[in-house]
Amino acid sequence: MEAASISHNNFEQCIKCTICTVYCPVLKVNPAFPGPKHGGPDHERLRLKNPEFYDEALKYCLNCKRCEVACPSNVKIGDIIQSARIKHQKKPGKIRDFLLAHTDFMGTMATSFAPLINPVLGLGISKAALDGVLSIDRHRAFPKYTGQKFETWMKKQAETQSRYPEQVSYFHGCYVNYNNPQLGKDLVKIFNALGIGVQMLKNEKCCGVPLISNGYIGKAQKNGKSNLKAIRESVMDKNIPIVASSSSCTFTLRDEYPHLLDIDNTEVREHIEYATRYIYRLFSNPDRIKKLKFTDRKLNVVYHVPCHMKKMGWEIYTIELLKLIPNIKLTTFDSNCCGIAGTYGFKKENYKASQEIGKPLFDMIERSGADYVVSDCETCKWQIDMSTSQTCHHPLSFLAQILTN
Amino acid sequence: MTHQHFSPYDVIIIGGGATGAGIARDCSLRGLSVLVVERSDIATGATGRNHGLLHSGARYAVTDRESAVECIQENNILKNIASHCVEKTEGLFLSLPEDDLSYQSKFVQSCRDAGISAEIIDPGEALLMEPAANKEIIGAVKVPDGSIDPFRLTLSNSIDAQTHGGKLLTYHEVTDLIINQHTVIGVKAYDFKTKETKYLYANIVVNAAGIWGQHISTYADIKINMFPAKGSLLIFGHRINRFVLNRCRKPADADILVPGDTICLIGTTSIHVPYNEIDNMYVTPDEVDKLIHEGEKLSPILAHTRILRAYAGVRPLVAADDDPTGRNISRGIVLLDHQKRDGLSGYITITGGKLMTYRLMAEMATDLICKKLNIDAICVTATTKLPGSNEKTKEVSTKMYTVPASIRESAIYRHGEMAQDIPNATSISNSLVCECEEVSAGEVHYAKENLNVNNLTDLRRRTRVGMGTCQGALCACRAVGLINQLKKEKNSAQSKEDLSQFLNERWKGIYPISWGDSLRESEYTSWVYESVCGLNSPENTQAI
Numbered sequence A: 001m002e003a004a005s006i007s008h009n010n011f012e013q014c015i016k017c018t019i020c021t022v023y024c025p026v027l028k029v030n031p032a033f034p035g036p037k038h039g040g041p042d043h044e045r046l047r048l049k050n051p052e053f054y055d056e057a058l059k060y061c062l063n064c065k066r067c068e069v070a071c072p073s074n075v076k077i078g079d080i081i082q083s084a085r086i087k088h089q090k091k092p093g094k095i096r097d098f099l100l101a102h103t104d105f106m107g108t109m110a111t112s113f114a115p116l117i118n119p120v121l122g123l124g125i126s127k128a129a130l131d132g133v134l135s136i137d138r139h140r141a142f143p144k145y146t147g148q149k150f151e152t153w154m155k156k157q158a159e160t161q162s163r164y165p166e167q168v169s170y171f172h173g174c175y176v177n178y179n180n181p182q183l184g185k186d187l188v189k190i191f192n193a194l195g196i197g198v199q200m201l202k203n204e205k206c207c208g209v210p211l212i213s214n215g216y217i218g219k220a221q222k223n224g225k226s227n228l229k230a231i232r233e234s235v236m237d238k239n240i241p242i243v244a245s246s247s248s249c250t251f252t253l254r255d256e257y258p259h260l261l262d263i264d265n266t267e268v269r270e271h272i273e274y275a276t277r278y279i280y281r282l283f284s285n286p287d288r289i290k291k292l293k294f295t296d297r298k299l300n301v302v303y304h305v306p307c308h309m310k311k312m313g314w315e316i317y318t319i320e321l322l323k324l325i326p327n328i329k330l331t332t333f334d335s336n337c338c339g340i341a342g343t344y345g346f347k348k349e350n351y352k353a354s355q356e357i358g359k360p361l362f363d364m365i366e367r368s369g370a371d372y373v374v375s376d377c378e379t380c381k382w383q384i385d386m387s388t389s390q391t392c393h394h395p396l397s398f399l400a401q402i403l404t405n
Numbered sequence B: 001m002t003h004q005h006f007s008p009y010d011v012i013i014i015g016g017g018a019t020g021a022g023i024a025r026d027c028s029l030r031g032l033s034v035l036v037v038e039r040s041d042i043a044t045g046a047t048g049r050n051h052g053l054l055h056s057g058a059r060y061a062v063t064d065r066e067s068a069v070e071c072i073q074e075n076n077i078l079k080n081i082a083s084h085c086v087e088k089t090e091g092l093f094l095s096l097p098e099d100d101l102s103y104q105s106k107f108v109q110s111c112r113d114a115g116i117s118a119e120i121i122d123p124g125e126a127l128l129m130e131p132a133a134n135k136e137i138i139g140a141v142k143v144p145d146g147s148i149d150p151f152r153l154t155l156s157n158s159i160d161a162q163t164h165g166g167k168l169l170t171y172h173e174v175t176d177l178i179i180n181q182h183t184v185i186g187v188k189a190y191d192f193k194t195k196e197t198k199y200l201y202a203n204i205v206v207n208a209a210g211i212w213g214q215h216i217s218t219y220a221d222i223k224i225n226m227f228p229a230k231g232s233l234l235i236f237g238h239r240i241n242r243f244v245l246n247r248c249r250k251p252a253d254a255d256i257l258v259p260g261d262t263i264c265l266i267g268t269t270s271i272h273v274p275y276n277e278i279d280n281m282y283v284t285p286d287e288v289d290k291l292i293h294e295g296e297k298l299s300p301i302l303a304h305t306r307i308l309r310a311y312a313g314v315r316p317l318v319a320a321d322d323d324p325t326g327r328n329i330s331r332g333i334v335l336l337d338h339q340k341r342d343g344l345s346g347y348i349t350i351t352g353g354k355l356m357t358y359r360l361m362a363e364m365a366t367d368l369i370c371k372k373l374n375i376d377a378i379c380v381t382a383t384t385k386l387p388g389s390n391e392k393t394k395e396v397s398t399k400m401y402t403v404p405a406s407i408r409e410s411a412i413y414r415h416g417e418m419a420q421d422i423p424n425a426t427s428i429s430n431s432l433v434c435e436c437e438e439v440s441a442g443e444v445h446y447a448k449e450n451l452n453v454n455n456l457t458d459l460r461r462r463t464r465v466g467m468g469t470c471q472g473a474l475c476a477c478r479a480v481g482l483i484n485q486l487k488k489e490k491n492s493a494q495s496k497e498d499l500s501q502f503l504n505e506r507w508k509g510i511y512p513i514s515w516g517d518s519l520r521e522s523e524y525t526s527w528v529y530e531s532v533c534g535l536n537s538p539e540n541t542q543a544i
Helices: A019-023 A027-031 A038-051 A056-060 A066-070 A077-088 A095-101 A102-113 A114-122 A125-133 A150-162 A173-179 A183-192 A210-213 A217-237 A247-260 A275-282 A286-290 A307-312 A313-325 A348-368 A377-386 A395-403 B019-030 B064-079 B102-113 B123-129 B150-163 B209-219 B285-298 B300-304 B337-340 B353-370 B393-399 B405-421 B440-451 B456-463 B473-488 B494-512 B516-532 B538-544
Strands: A166-171 A196-200 A242-244 A272-274 A301-304 A328-332 A372-375 B011-016 B034-037 B090-095 B119-121 B140-143 B145-147 B167-169 B172-177 B184-191 B197-207 B227-238 B246-248 B257-258 B263-268 B307-319 B333-337 B347-352 B432-434
Touching: A019 A066, A019 A275, A019 B123, A027 A348, A038 A066, A038 A077, A038 B405, A056 A077, A056 A242, A056 B102, A066 A077, A066 A307, A066 B102, A077 A247, A095 A125, A102 A173, A102 B064, A102 B405, A150 A173, A150 A183, A166 A183, A166 A217, A166 A247, A166 B102, A173 A183, A173 A377, A183 A196, A183 A275, A183 A395, A183 B263, A183 B440, A210 A217, A217 A242, A217 A275, A247 A272, A272 A275, A275 A313, A275 A395, A275 B333, A301 A313, A301 A348, A301 A395, A307 A313, A313 A328, A313 A395, A328 B140, A348 A377, A372 A377, A372 A395, A372 B473, B011 B019, B011 B405, B011 B538, B019 B034, B019 B150, B019 B353, B034 B150, B034 B197, B034 B440, B064 B102, B064 B145, B064 B246, B090 B102, B090 B123, B102 B140, B102 B150, B102 B337, B119 B123, B123 B333, B145 B257, B145 B538, B167 B263, B184 B393, B197 B209, B197 B285, B209 B227, B209 B307, B209 B347, B209 B432, B246 B285, B263 B285, B285 B405, B285 B494, B307 B347, B333 B353, B337 B347, B347 B353, B347 B393, B393 B405, B405 B440, B432 B473, B440 B456, B456 B494, B473 B494, B494 B516
Parallel strands: A166 A196, A166 A242, A242 A272, A301 A328, A301 A372, B011 B034, B011 B197, B034 B167, B090 B246, B197 B347
Antiparallel strands: B090 B140, B119 B140, B172 B184, B184 B197, B227 B263, B227 B307, B246 B257, B257 B263, B333 B347
């Protein structure tokens, strides 16, 4: 009887050790946030008693999942908080949240008028208008929109790519498609150098991460189901694995789908890979490494671990991949959230907290004197580009730059 | 020894349970001067050791019509006068495939005959209303059950009695009745704090000591046959059910699952115990197994929910007065006028009954007291709201909008409109002492200053400090420190003793169910207090 009577409720595994509270980046700068332990397992009991106990301050959660990484009892603290927000948070109503959440809609609109939109978004008066009307903080630099979508470029590559005997399906994400097609091109370049062709998924949709954090769960689920269908088609029918270049997209497809959106991805989950991990694991075959020829220049590189990489435990792959470069001096920073957390830092009410959270990282970057700052996450890049004198590079773009073949 | 030569009280009540506090309130509202003498803290006996079920009476409808009628009447009264102690969850009586469905129609008819609304619900609909219920159910009946917090109820009665001039002595044990020419004229009471014996005088002494009343009456050579029946219960870490869940069958063991405050609990067992063991109640492994096994039939999820603790209480059942064998048990209210029964005036006993009927028992006892004192005053307790239940919670919440939501709602849930008296102006007073149950430093301060708190365990009964999942791991040291700060004479040695006692008392409840996460949590607690803080180290124990 006793052995059987073990709780299936994950939040009950919390023994109140409070370690997560120490690792929460928000709690350090915002005392109004109840913190992971308190807003998570503690409040969950109260919410089960009566939903009126829901604390609106949970909106300050970054969903960085550092609490989950810290938890010795394997409590899904971040998921508990996100689920509570999904269930109880006042429904989103702001136009701003809609615009920030729907990255694909915004992207489609903006890429059509990119030459017009980019300079306009950069104008002081536009920033003041965004700040005043939409509460998007005036300090934020909007990522530039591209004039040609990555998908458009890729379609032209389809035939060339199909010639490679080995294939991967690339989940490029909204950022590569609408803002930074170059990163996608860099990925294609590297995979091609390794002898692998890159194809697109059939009808890729936004992974849903900005929709989840802004409360558009129905839309996120719809996207998720559509993506899962495409992923299944690639993995199950064609036996082609999925590779993504965004750490947050990867994390969402693998973990947030089953945990928050109730989408069962068990059959394909292990075939959804982050690019550096996929590449590094190819190198178990030593002949593969020889295919990449790097510059022998001396390089001083610092690497920032994004929260969702930390959560997946996959920063080791990016680090080990970078260490294969000859004459590299690689410094990995003490783990510290950059503070932007996707669309979170764009919101005027979060701007101050966002910058305070990131400050230790910005200081480390400034002190490092590095030639290159490397990080896997696009929103970390926006934050670092805006808040430091350095430009942040995706590991694939960095590799592509120093590739000599 | 101190002789108290003040003018005597009208009434001395022995026992600070719901009944004692209820009599004190009733008497003081009728203008009598009262003193309650309690050997421990309020609500420490059977009052604080039951389901906390606001019976509709449905459970007794088939077997005990009289109790059922009393229950539904008191149920309606308590929902009105004690709204801050009550949650109107409603209850479902579930029939499982192994139960006889013909019992359901008999049950519904009996309920209606007793004036209890009983509505047959389609099993499918019942499962939508109560997703935690066993999916196998073949029948369901909805009745106006609810939950009631016995600590709050007793406290609120005691507060009202004190507001109307009543006095309360906790940690005073009655060691003798003072008798003069066949009349009880007072009690001798031993004060555990000052270690003095006090002589306290009154025109009427009321024995409201529940199961312990048998012993009290021996001081007057009066025989009352109590029939101690142990009932054990399990507390779960959170609420799994919305409704009170009962089995629709003849009442048996472990067939009530009650949602109360942040938790829910399953009970009870019923085992006759010898009278000399009533101060030493423990829960056996067999009882734990039985409670889980039977409980999961009501709600299968219960078998996979963390158990916080187990506890047992003694039902104050009375052997019928004219039956010396003690076999003929009455579950009803027993009011004994010892002048008529034993030729001893100035002394009455009120016992039997249930938590649900505490107010009615108080009314009956006070009526008799008034008759004996020739006082013509009517009972108003059925219509006069208790302190805390006078304002609507939503309105109180609006007035307290500056306080963080979870702290505010928890405080109002516990104290009703009295929550407004809790200090909340500073971030210190809004900082949390107990994180599981949202008890702020302000609430500890309020309880210490206003609610007769002597130690950590008293504080727990008034605020739920240490009643959450961590069972005191984080809050006990914070709370004991605050209590010590608020004392006129600070005494850290005493605080350490208090802390040890509190944690040991928590462990007593955890021990019978110490496996899985609850065991991990207690390991963590003992690691913090013993290994890190050295609570049991030689220098600390010497100081005590």
